[in-house]
Amino acid sequence: MALILEGARRLFAANGFDATSMDDIAEAASVAKGAVYHHFASKEAVFLRVLEDVQAGRRPRDHRPGPFVRSQTDAARHGP
Secondary structure, three states, X not given: OHHHHHHHHHHHHHHOOOOOOHXXXXXXXXXXXXXXXXXXXXXXXHHHHXXXXXXXXXXHHHHOOOOOOOOHHHHHHHOO
């Protein structure tokens, strides 16, 4: 999710809300568009999360899991 928020933040800042699409956000994060929709129901939801993070002084990397959290790939491969 951090990559999505980081990419979205850059795009919204550079291009504005209207000129940024979910495809753009997915491309900026190097993920499939479905991955963006897995975390966010709409572009508005992504924007609101980015706005909340900016207002709270959080950077997108603050959302990455700690070292004790297994990656989603590992969890899918080996179970929880």
